[in-house]
Amino acid sequence: MGELTELHEQRLTKLAAIVDRGIDPYPVRFTDKQDITALRREAFGESDDLTPPENAAAVATAGRVVAIRDMGKAQFLQIQDQNGRIQIYASNKTLNDNDYFVLTHLDLGDIVGVKGRPFRTKTGEPSLHAESLTMLSKNLQPLPVVKEKDGETYDGISDIEMRYRQRYIDLAVNPDARATFLLRSAILRTIREFLHAQNFIEVETPMLQAVASGAAARPFKTHHNALDIELYMRIAPELYLKRLIVGGYEKVFEMNRNFRNEGISTKHNPEFTMIEIYQAYADYETMMRLTEDIFEHLALKLIGSTELPYGKHVISLKKPWKRIGYLESIREMSGLDFEKFLTEENPPVAEAKKMAAAIGLKAENLNTFWEVVDLAFSEKVEPNLVQPTMVTHFPKAISPLAKSIPGNPHLVERFEPYITGREMGNAFSELNDPLEQERRFNEQAAQKAEGAGETMETDTDFVTALKVGMPPTGGLGIGIDRLVMLFANKSSIKDVILFPLLRPQK
């Protein structure tokens, strides 16, 4: 390492002084810690309106020192644990010599254990009168200081790069960051509980796959040494989960990471969390209701209301949500009527491009009718779907795993929920006809051969599985990170992923 900063050196000096005195600055354990919020509530009342008796029993707690107000022989500290803060009053009157030595060698960022009586200061601040003070972990890397008054914070950290690269600092210093990831945890737990209550089972399927299918995306490639084979990080668990339905499980879900070797943006991280849910003897209508149920349940359980503030909007998650057909939504919001071509076996590309160009869409480089339609959808419809909306009946051409609408050659039983202009999920009545599935895979391969971008890889064992027989099944995928963004009112996916991918620093 290079030269130490002055601050770091000063801390090492203090550390040495503590060690010289025979005090362990990193002791093995402190096992009596009580939760600060809980002990505050117990001593000072539910609404902070009680004053503990003169001889209140001492309590033990611990946390990071986030403020020091040195009054000479006495000091006021604020310590912070996962959920809250409390003030400590400590002086040489009640501390023994070693503990007082620790007090006078304290730095912001140290983690200390305290035993003390609850009391109120003259100004009424709930406090602990320290009877002992134990160094639990000496801080050598100074933390940014956050001062607060009347809800306003001063300084703190706003360097976004530091918040992502050194999330531990962000969490230690920024209450909003801690709250966001507690919320994320609560969301995951609530979804699991909700599904378990309906007799879904949680399963785990391979992350390392010989064929990366189930979605159209570029995979990460890796290599297994002992077998000497190429493997891919999964881009979706879909085809494995449906194998489980073939096997006889009727309600399964998997909530875990997917990996896609694509760009990074405020909506995209190369590894992201999806939940996929499959229910036998159900269809996409069932999954639509399940989607509404999950979102509404989360809102009521976690926010206490179906009305959710997001940016300058208030999102109403109250079911039922608005439903609109894919082509219908395009007609409504762009004026382009593609539905009139549905009777034709091969809808005309040239005509579609002309229509798109007429309203200013850049469709000249597109090759197929449905690509033009999808462009119109993403340009003219998606951004406008702020309130929860189920877009239904997607084109078969871009849905190789979904079941056709009976009698309709072009559309499938598929829907995508949209909120705040973002796609929150994807669901359909699962294609269970093995021969049809084989044809769809072949069509994907053909499109790829013609130079299409990403297409879905053929998984021949999955076709075999379908030949064994899969009951009619509804499937649903929800992007968990985006869902957390919605509930946490965040506009960047990096704010809801603890350690988002960044380019390594050299």
Place this chain on the structure above:
RNA sequence: GAGAAGCUAGCUCAGUCGGUAGAGCAACUCCCUUUUAAGGAGUGGGUCCCGGGUUCGAUUCCCGGGCUUCUCACCA
């Protein structure tokens, strides 16, 4: 992958029309035993992101590079 913006003390930020830089907080020394953005007196702290060029002299101007953010493209 493209464009725009940013990078200065531990943190948040000023600033230098080219003469090697400041503030607040944090830190250090001293005073203060119920303070709370505690207060008072004093002190220290910087490869101004990196490399090259122009120049007597570059943190500042030019060129190249790095990282981040935002927008766009691919995607969920």
